Amino acid sequence: MGKHIAALAPEKQQTLALQERDTPEPGPNEILVEVKALAFNPVDFYQRDFGFPPVPAYPAVFGSDVAGIVTKRGSNVNGGSPPPGSRVVAFASSFYQNGNPNYGAFQRYVLAQAEGVTALPENISFEQGASLPLAVLTALTAYTTVGIPLSTRHTPEDKQAIIIWGAASSVGTLAVQSAKSLGFTVYATASAKNHSYIKELGADHVFDYSDSNVAASMIEQIKKDGVKMQTAHVVCTGGLEPTLEILKATKDSSVPAKVSHSPLLPEDHPTLDNTEIKFNFPSMDKEVRDAHIADSFQGWLADGLKAGTVVPSPPVEVVGQGFESVNKALDAVKAGVSCKKIAISI
Template sequence: MATHLAAMATGKAQPLEVRERQTPKPGPGELLLQVKSLALNPLDYKCRDFGFMVASYPAVLGSDIGGVVLEAGSNVPSTFKPGTRIAAFAPTFFVRCAPDYGAFQQKVIIPARNATPIPDTISFNEAAILPMAVVTTWSGWWTIGLPRNISFSPNAKQGILVWGASSSVGSMVVQSAKLLGFTVYATASAKHHEYVKSLGATRVFDYKDPGVEKSIIEAAKGDGLAVKYGYDAVGALQSCLNILKALKGSETAHLASAPPLMPDGPTAEGVETKFVVASLEEEEQAEQFSFWMNAWLKEKLEKNEIVPSPKIQVVEGGLHGINKGLDILKAGVSCTKLVLEI
C-alpha cells in the first residue's frame, strides 16, 4: 500500500505531528492530488488549538491547495486528467477534518467539483491562495441573495461596502463585486489603499480614522450612490450597519458577515445581516461548488479578470513548518497570505 506524509492533529491544543499514512484511492467523483503548495487560514489554527470542527483524532486540517492531479475517479470529466495543474478547496470542514480530505499532507482526496485547472501563468503558490477566498466570497453572495448573473452598468450607481478589503477574503470580494458591476467602497489600512484600488475599488477609506463612517456616508451621497449591499470580511459589524442604514434608501440592505454573528450582537433597522455559509443541503452545495470552482474561477483565470491576492509570504519547512505558520497567522498578518511549499 502506498503511503505519504501528513501533518496530523493528534489532540486538541497539540502541535501538528508529521506522520506517515496510507494514500487513499479517489471515489467516482473525486481526485487524488499531489499537493505542491498550501495556504493557511485563521480557521486552521482554531481547529488545531480548540478542536473546532474536528470529529475525532487523528485528523488532517487545511483547505487551500495548489497541486497536480495524480488520479481521477470514474465519473470525473477529462478536464481533470492526471497531470493537470489545479487550485482546489479541500472539504475539511464539511467532513469534520476526516484525514483523507485535509490539505495538510502530500496527497489528498478532494471532490472534482472543488477544483479548477490553472493557467500556466499561475504558480502553485498563487493557486493555493485562491480557493478559500473564492468560496467564502461566493458563499456570502449566496447567503444575502445576490444573483450570480447580476451585472450593473456604471450608470446604475449601485454601491457596495467591503470592510477589510486587504484581507484574503476581502480582496477577492472587491474583485468579484467589481466584476458584478458594483461601485466598490472599501476599507483598509492607509498603506494598502493603492493596492485595494488596483483590485477594483473606487474609493478606499482608512478604517482607523475615527471619522471613517461619516467620510464613507458623505462620499457615497456625493457620488449619488445607493449602497444596499455590504460584506464584512473582518468583524466591524456596527460600523457596517451604521453605513448601510444611512445609505440604503427606502429598501432593505443586506450585509454578509464572514465572522460568526453573536446572538446579542448589534442590529440596525432595515439592514438584514447573515453569517456567510455555503448551503448545508448536499445537492445544492455540490451545485454551488461546481459553479464557483469549476466554472466561475476557471473562466476568470483564463480571461485574467481576477488575480491571486493578497501578497504571498512563504513559510519555510514544508509540512514541518505548518505549526510555525499557524502561530505567525494567529499573531496577526496584514495584506498577506501565508503559504508553504510541499
Template sequence: MSTHQAATLLEKGTPLEITERQTPTLGPNELLIEVHAAALNPVDHFQRDLGMFVREFPAILGSDVSGIVAKAGSDVRPDTPKPGTRVTAFASSWFNGKADYGALQKYVIVSEDIVSVLPDSYSFVEGSVFPMAALTSWCGWLWAGISPSSPPSQKEGVFVWGASSSMGTFAVQEAKLMGYTVYATAGAQHHEYIKGLGAARVFDYKNEDILGQMVNSAKEDGITVRAGYLATGDQQLAIDVLAALSGGEKAKLAVAPILKKDLTLPEGIEAAFVSHPEDPVELKGRIRWVFRDWLEARLAAKELVASPHIKVVKGGLAAVNWALDELKGGVSCSKLVVEL
C-alpha cells in the same frame, strides 16, 4: 500501498506532527491531488488549538491547495481535469470530517466539482490562495443578492469591510468584475493596493468619522449601497454604515466571522454569517458553479490577482506550526503559504 507525509493533529491543543499516512483509494467521483502548495487560513489555528469543527482524530487541517491531478476516479465527468493537469482545489475535511480530505499533506482527495484548472500564468504558490476565499466570498455575495446573473446599474455600489484580508481582497475583485462601484475599508498603508484590486474608494477603518466619510462619498459619486461584505472588523459599525448608505431601503451585510449576538440591526437591515447551502443538492451546485464555472473561467482569462501579498513559509510541512503561530499573532494584508 504507497504512503505520503502529512502534518497531523493527533489531539486538540497540541502541535501538528509530521506523520506518514497511507495514500488513500479514490471514490468514483473524486480526484487525488499531488499538493505543491498549501495556503493557511485563520480557522486552521482555531482547529489546532481548540479542536473547532474537528470531528475525529487524528485530523488533517487546511483547505487551500494547488498541485497536479495524480489520479482520477472511475466515474468522473468527461470535463473533469485529467491526471497531469495543474489545478487549484478546496481540499478540506470540513464536509465529511475525514483526514484523507485535509489539505496539509502531500496527497489529498477532493471532489471532482471542487477544483479549477490552474493556467501556467499562475504559479502553484499563487494558485493556492484562491479556493476558500472564492467559495466563502461568493456564498456571502449570493446571500446578499449580488450575482453575475443580475448586473448592477451604473449607480449601484457595495462595500467590503476588512478589504486587506484574504476574503476581503477577493470580495473586492469579485464585485469589481461584476461591475459594482466598490467601497472598501483597510489600514491606510494598504489603500493603494486595494484600489489596484478594483476598489473605487478605500477608507481607513480607524478614522472616527468613517461613517460620515463614506456617506458623503456615496452622495458625491451618486451611488446607492444595499449590500456589504464584512471579512473582518467591527460588525456593529459596518451595520451602521450600511444602514446610512442604504438610505432607509432594505440592505444585507454578509459576515465572514461568527456573527456577534449583541448586534443592533436597524429596520430593514439584515446581517448573517456567511455559510454554504445546507441542502446537499444546492451545495453541490454552488460548489460546481464557483470552481468549474466562475473561478476556472476567470483564471483562464487572467482576470484575478493572487491576493493579498503572499509570504512563502520556508520548511514545508515541518514549518506549519510556526506559520500558524504567526497567523494567530495577526498578519496584515498577507497570506502565508507553504510549499510541499
C-alpha cells in the same frame, strides 16, 4: 495502496506531527491531488489550538488551501475537469466530509471534490494558486448567503454599490475582485498602507478603518456619488456597527438591505430596520452547496484565471518548505497578517 506524509493533529490542542497515512483512492466524484503548495487561514490555527470549529475525530488533518498536480480522477469526473498531470488549485477540506482526514489539506496526497478543483495557468505559481480556495469560496458565498446570484452583472446605470469592510484581508481582496465582476461600485476599508493595492484590485474608494471619522467619510462619498447602497460584506470583526451606521444614512429605507458577515455573528449583534444580516456560510444542503462550489471554482475562478481578470491576492509570503513548516506557518497566521497570505512550498 501507498502511503504518504501528513501534518496531522494527534489529539485536541496538540502541535501537528508528521506521520504517514494510507493514500486513499478517489471516490466517483473526487480528484486525488499531489500537493505542491499550501496556504493557511485563521480557521486552521483555531482548529489546531482550540479544537474549534469542532473537530469530529482525531487524528485529524486540517487545512483547505492546496495547489498541486492531479494524480487520479474518480470514475464520474467528467472530461471537462483537469486530467491527470494537470496543475490545479483545489478546495481540499474535511469541513463537509465529517472531518474525514483524507480530505484535509495538510498532506502530500489529498482528496478534493471535483467541483472544487480549478486548472492553474502556467504563469501562476503553486504558492499563489494555493492562496485562493477558501478565500474565493468565502468571498463568493457572501453573495449567495444573502440571495445575490453569482450570475449578477450590474451595469453602471444600475448604480449598485457595496461596502467591503476589511478589504486587505485574504477574503476581502477576493471580495473586491468579485464585487467588480458582479458590477458593484466598491466602497472598501483597509489600513492606509494598503489603499493603493486595494484600488488596483478594483475598489472605487478605500477608507482607513482606524480613522475615527471613517463612517462619516464613507457616507459623504456615497451620497456625493448618488449610488444605491443596500449591500455589504463585513469581512473583519468590528465592521458591523460602522457598516450599519453607513447603511442607515445612505440606503433607501423602502428597499431591504443585505449584509453578509464572515466572522462568527454574536447573537446580540446590532441590527438595522429592513436589513437582513446573515453569517456568511455555504448551504448545508449538499446539492445546493456542490452546485455553488462548481459555480465558484469551475465558473468564476476558472474563467477569471484563464482570462487574467482574476489574480491571486493578497501577495503570498512563503515561510517554509515541506510539511515540517506547517506549524510555523500556522503561528505566522496567528501572529496576524496585513494584506498577505502565508504559504509554504512542498
